[in-house]
Amino acid sequence: MKQYLIFLFLLLISLGVFGQSKLDSLLNLVDTTRIDTQIIDIYFQIAEQLHKTDNKQSIIYAEKGLKLSELLNDSSRIAHGNLKWGTALSNLSYYYLAMDKYIKCKEIAEAMQDSSRLGQVLNNIGNIYWFQKNYETALKFYNNALPYAKATNNQSVIIGLYLNMGLAYQYLSVQDSSEYYLNHALYMAKTNKDSVLMGLILVNKGETLLNSKEYGQLEKTLKEVQEYETILSFNVRVLLHNSFAQLYMAINQIQKAKENLEISEGLVNQSGSLFSLNAYLRVKFQYDTLTRNYPVAIETLNRILKIQESISNTEIANKIASFQAMYELQEKETEIRNLKSQNEIYTLRNRQNRLWLLVLVVVFISAATIIVIVFKSIKQKNRSIEVLNTMNQELKSHKEELTSLNEELAMNQEELYEKNQHLEKTISQLNTTQNHLFQIEKMASLGVLSRGVAHEIINPLNFINGGIALIEEAEKEDMALAQKLEIPLKMMNEGINRAVDIVRQLSAFVDQGNTRPQLANINQIIDGTLVFLNYRIDLETKLIKEYAPLPESYCFPDKIHSIVFQLLTNAIDAVKDSSGEKVIKVCTKLLKDTAGEVFEIKIYNTGEPIKPDVLPKIFDPFFTTKDANKGTGMGLTLVYNLVKEQQGDLLVQNLDQGVMFTVTLPRVEKI
Incomplete structure (x- = not known):
């Protein structure tokens, strides 16, 4: 009975335990009018959630997902559907049908070289043999599944396989191998901080320690499990306190044994599980016998026998009820079996005419059963x-x-x-x-x-x-x-x-700005300014003038002269320190924008570019990068203010080779 509880718990771990809210959210996503991979995945997720509550419904959803997968010819999802279907069948004890689904999944996974799915299906096949107590065959499948699980680095599956192998060796009485795999599973569970697996492994190690009468180590192990008790299932907690009770009975601490049995009884009442109740009553029978309370012990034994009978009847009823849900899924298989039965009946009629009445009765009963189903x-x-x-x-x-x-x-x-x-x-x-x-x-x-x-x-x-x-x-x-x-x-x-x-x-x-505007030509103003600066331009410096024909306009000649004078002076100083070609270029244009016509003056030099951290400061008063005896830091500040006073703009930018200052001034035709 304890083996069955352990198997169910391992199965829950392999499937993953989620809340009812996730199942509801998956059902809300179902759109029966669609046929695509998203709907298939939702069906499979619903089937997986129903493994722990309603395996008959799980089969229905697994079948729906599998049929859609076959319509789309999606091999991966066909294998996945067979795996989910087989799991539900295994939960209903239809092992031969489950094995058929697992074999189909295994064949597809091998053809696709899907290591992850191969590891899962081999593990599930091993579980079927394990539950049928064929531990040697189960071990073969666990060993075959282990390399695939390691290849995908699925830690939970690896730990589960080590635990299954340890338990199989334990029931085969190979204690050394059992101890090795259980210890290895425990080490990995601690490394991954998986408290649920740690608790389950330690409870099973406790049984080995109890059989070997290592009571001190057993008590230490059980107390270690007790640290994770709140997150363990009711079934495992019942096993834990049963083990405590057996320990204290073995070391003659009857009161502590009684206390743990009372805790175990409370957990059994909360879980409502016949299997937990059966495990509890078996330990209580030992306690009643040890305390020589024979009437109560006899009553406990009768309860155990009734529970075993109830479990047997429950299993039969479950199989009959499950067959109802299986009817539509096995329609083709049923038809084949019916045809085979009819052929056998026909043959028997020819060979055994004396038994025809009996055969008719059997057929009638079978037909009635099918109609009821x-x-x-x-x-x-x-x-x-x-x-x-x-x-x-x-x-x-x-x-x-x-x-x-x-x-x-x-x-x-x-x-x-x-x-x-x-x-x-x-x-x-x-x-x-x-x-x-x-x-x-x-x-x-x-x-x-x-x-x-x-x-x-x-x-x-x-x-x-x-x-x-x-x-x-x-x-x-x-x-x-x-x-x-x-x-x-x-x-x-x-x-x-x-x-x-x-x-x-x-x-x-x-x-500045106190003088009145005068009619003048900007090109002539620039040429007049260059007259005063020609003596500073050496023979190595190339002066280029690109003037556009500009009309006369009202402006402030003195202010424009000051602007050009200062910008050209700075350009001359910049090219003197240049190691490459020395060029100064002056360009003028008449442009049109949304506000009207503007004069554009560009003064370009091939000197060193202005440093990025200096650019924001060059128009600040008294800011200069020249030596103390060569500049006052007022030149560009004066230029900035003269341009702004005439409602113009001043722009400075670094080019690939040099620096360019651009001055734009609005044209005034009359005042």
């Missing part, structure tokens, strides 16, 4: 159809509700998306406005600073200039002094001129 089968089928119709109605209701929720969710998502777009647009506008205000505030602060610096510097420069003038007058009277002071005076004049130039740039930065 057919009637019950039709009744069961109608009941199943009613249940399926109810489930379909519920499915439609849930589907409509889900559709409504999906539509509402879609509307909410669309509204949320529009709000997010509006919010992102608003944030972008705020960031743009904030940056613009920050630039305006920075320029305003810089204007105040520039006025102060210009005012404070110009007065000392006037004093110095006046002093130099007095010294120059004194030089005219003393030639020796003139020769002595010629170089210092020249240096002082250059310094004053440089300081005045800085003050003039600051003044232009502060006072």
Whole structure:
């Protein structure tokens, strides 16, 4: 009896234990009008779930999936359907039919070289021989299944195979092999932290320890199993406390044995299993005998005998009821058997005329039995159809509700998306406005600073200039002094001129935009600027001018001159440090955009590209990459402000060879 409990538990592990909610969700997915692999897989999953609750229904769904697989000529799923069908038949004790399905699955799996399915089907065939107590044959199939399970690295199947082999050797009384495989299975279960398998293995090891009277080790093993008791099935927990009771009876701790038997009795009542009750009563019979409570022991023995009779009757009833569900599945097989029976009857009639009455009675009884079976089968089928119709109605209701929720969710998502777009647009506008205000505030602060610096510097420069003038007058009277002071005076004049130039740039930065626009040609303004810079362009530098014919327009010539002057100065300085070809190119165009016509001025040089971390800072005041005595950091700031004052744009970009500044200014035809 204990063997049967262990087999059922191993079968549950191999199939996987899921909740009723998963079965309901699978049934909700069934669409009987479709024929595709998804529906086939759902049928097989339902069949697998029903293995532990209703194997007759499991056969129906396995058959449906198998028929669809045959229509699609899907060999893999045909093998899978035979495997599921065979498992359900095995659960109903139809071992010869189950073996037929397993053999079909095995042949297809071998043809496809499907290691995973070969491992499963060989293991299931071994289980049939194991349950029939043919342990030697079962071991052969377990050994054949093991390489396939290892090839697919299916740890649960490998552990189950080691456990099955250990139990088979245990019932063959080969203790060394049994101990080896059980220990190996236990080690792998601990490594994979599979508490259920660990508990089952340790309970079975406990039986070996009890038989060998290793009571100390047995108690330690059972207490280790007790750590996982809450996640074990009722059947295994009954076995656990039965083992505790047997241990304490063996070491004469009668009270503890009684306590464990009471726990076991409570678990039996919760499980409602005849097999668990039978296992409990067998241990209780030992207890009653040990305590010399013979009347109770006799009563317990009678209960055991009644349960065995009940189990036998239950098995017969189950087989008869299962045959009803098998009728449609075995229709062709039944017809063949009927024809064979009729042929045998005909032969017997010819050979044994004296027994014709008896044969007629047998035929009548067989026909009556078939009619009863057919009637019950039709009744069961109608009941199943009613249940399926109810489930379909519920499915439609849930589907409509889900559709409504999906539509509402879609509307909410669309509204949320529009709000997010509006919010992102608003944030972008705020960031743009904030940056613009920050630039305006920075320029305003810089204007105040520039006025102060210009005012404070110009007065000392006037004093110095006046002093130099007095010294120059004194030089005219003393030639020796003139020769002595010629170089210092020249240096002082250059310094004053440089300081005045800085003050003039600051003044232009502060006072830009105060002049009125004049009618002028931008190409001529650029040429006039180049006149002042030609002396700085050496012979190695190539100057290219690509002017488009531009009309005269109202503009600010001085400001454009300052813009071009500063950008060309920077270009000249950049190409001086270049090791390759030295080129400066000036281009002009008249373009049209949505706002009207604009002048475009491009100044390109083949100097070194601007570093990425420097680009955002080049228009900041006093920021320069030149040496301390070569730049003030105000040039590009002045250019930026002059362009913005004329409602233009200034763009700088690194090219493959060099840097390009692009200035765009709106054309004004009249004022």
